[in-house]
Amino acid sequence: MELDPDIVKEFENLEVATEKPSEEELCSFDEEAPLKATPQLQHHTYSTIPKFFHAPPPAHNTLRQNLRKEAHSLFLQKRSQELLDNDELGALWTLLEKHCTQVTPLGQQLIDYDDYLKLLEAVSAKCKKYVTARLYAKLLCHSMYPANFAGKVEIASIFNYTMRKVWLTQGRIGLSFYDEIGQGYLREIDMENYIIDIIPTLAQISSCVQPSFQSFYVCTVVKKFFFFLDPLHTGRIRIRDILASGLLTELLELRDEEAPKETQELNWFSMPSVLTVYGNYLNLDKDHNGMLSKQELAGYGTGTLTSVFLDRVFDECRTFDGEMDYKTFLDFVLALDNRHEPQSLHYLFRILDVQHKGYLTAQTLHYFFKGIQEQISAVNAEAVNFEDLKDEIFDMVKSKDPFKITLQDLINCGQAETVVSILIEFHKFWAYENREDGSHNV
Template identity: 25%
Template sequence: TPGTPPPAPTLPTPTSTPTPRSPSPPAAPVVVTPPPPAINIPRFYYPRGLPATGPATNHDAAIAAIEAAFTEFEEEKADIYEMGKIAKACGCPLYWKAPMFSSAGGERTGFVSVHSFIATWRKLLHGCHDDASRFISLLAKPSCNYLEQEDLIPLMQDIVDTHPGLTFLKDAPEFHSRYITTVIQRIFYVVNRSWTGRMTTMELRRSNFLQTLALLEEEDDINQITDYFSYEHFYVIYCKFWELDTDHDLYIDPKDLGRYNDHASSNRIIERLFSGAVTRGNAVQREGRMSYAEFVWFLMSEEDKKNPTSIEYWFRCMDVDGDGVLSMFELEYFYEEQCERMERMGIEPLPFQDLLCQMLDLVKPESLGKITLGDLKHCRMAHIFFDTFFNLEKYLDHEQRDPFADVDSEGPEPSDWDKYASEEYEILVAEETANEQLHEGYDAYSYTSIHAEEPFPVFQTLLTSCTFT
């Protein structure tokens, strides 16, 4: 048709030709890597001590020495008192004798034969390779690898019965259990770092308890051994408890404890003490009351806040929500009562924000806004920190002194607990002397006749006035 453009020419459809495929590369050979040679890592964990090697593994000489020691006794049998020679023949401290005696079955028969003891000791030598593991094994219950508090009672009773520095207690058997309780609490306070109530071999190794126990046979004056065993320290602790325990049932309640040191501690911290924050397991014997054993922990923690256990003790009390850190809210909670008490005394308290800045500068916590147990242990100022929040008397005392004055003192110094116990004992002695003089003035004849044979006059009031249930 005119005017219509011609259609586009039809192009021939190209035929597709297959592209030849390139040949595949040859497969790489499989390389089999041999396993690395086994690395022989020597054993490094010996819960019962590192076994001896060489001639030291032969215990024949030790057994022969034990057999020779038994020949000195009739029928080669030893009672509890004669076991001291056997302990020395074994190369052990004297006051291991009671645990050895019990472990070999002496409590059942009243004596230990040479054959039963050698069998017991040989088994111990083969299974336990250092003093700590042997001591635990001797005292622990069957199939237990730890000591609980009651496991130490036979050891302590033997010390009370036989140590020259405690002979005066023979006339006051009612005080045996109180002294034993005090010493055992002090041992666990220092040694049982895990707060489990179970003393492990590792904890015993890391402590100075076995070394201190060995000192008992060298020192007749037990008050020279201030770690654990000092009778003067017991006397101070028990007198402090007796003053608070007005009904003398060996328990105190929050009101009783509040009177300690003229109401120095705040009500809020006392409430936390009775909340179970610092008691272990089922140690709370009567709800709302503190036992004498628990008071030992309180007093040692209160009077030496530099001690690691004391820092843990008070940290647990201040950590109200139990999250492992002290928040600013918890600090303010405890400081509020301090402010109220200062205002009643006519003292203008430092505002919390200002005090908080001081405390953060003092502790220097790793994380802003919260204080951990590690922060308090590292700062060396935990005692000032704690007193600021719940002990008004000591807080005001710290305010009058340079907090860094005694931090960098050179040479070993007595602990705060040792200094407190020594000072308080002198005060108690002075009070006792004054009471004696007053008593003598009223009835010299009666007083002398009653106490003529008392070995240590300083204990007269306590020994003659206390009764136990």
């Protein structure tokens, strides 16, 4: 499509203003006012440019705030009515079985495109939004069946896709009801309200959580969402990120009250897991003041975190009169328990980056190695040469700059958990040093 010559000429003659606007000009700016043409912008199309951003109404405008919330609620209710319920999903499965084209020797039920078209005519109007020709084409592209079953897809794949899409949409609508601002993300208070409201639906939790412990349970749950989905501490997480992360799926697994105990213990959101974390916090709190001092935190895990590392934790993390509260402790636990994850490495790198330069040097590594040396001396173990350790670390990381290690270098190398562990924890360091002869005890 060719551009209008008049428009091209307008842009060629357009001058870029370099003078800073005065305060009067800034104060007179009204985002609601229509676009006014300047002498250089006379083309008739400029006055009809649509507004592509609508800022939320100010807090003091109660009428617009309430109108926005009501419109948002009505929209979500309408979307909820489009979801398939259990009866409709059951009817879909019945139709899928009815239109099955072929059954494999292993019992998989397949459907070809001709029968799929007949299925599309038979399903309800609501189902047609889920079961589409595009879906069939996508599933066919990923079909791994041999030539005698070519051109067919498994009906279970169609049904599972529909089930998952219904669940994701349902989850998005449910979370969106707590998005008071209506911008597609949740603040910490929004997420807390959501968790409180769904606790009665979580069979594994509702029957055992005491009112006095509920706030600690909610805090523990919400902290994991924000630790992994808001590593930059913006104070909000996108709803789409919550759905994509899999964390919500893990939380909603607690609806199954018959899940084995082993499975529950592996789920951060389960009551046994939360009680373990909270119990550790209480056990470390020797003076029972509800906070952890540096000396108390030193007992965490194997009790071999170096004093140098703990000093840096209390330098960088939020504390109250030099002591750590439960929320800060949860960040600490999540970081140490998930050292292979980028979010944890982001947390730990901030601790290691003593000079806030955005990279680690040999000098930085030596600073943390001093903490390891202290514990080596304390157990009368054989001394370790720092130069050898430094070379090993740089060999593992393979950083772009041979004298600097950035956070991205750590994430990319695949050895970040080992590198970080041997700098901050004597127990992990000793296991690494003696990995070949199996002598892990000191």
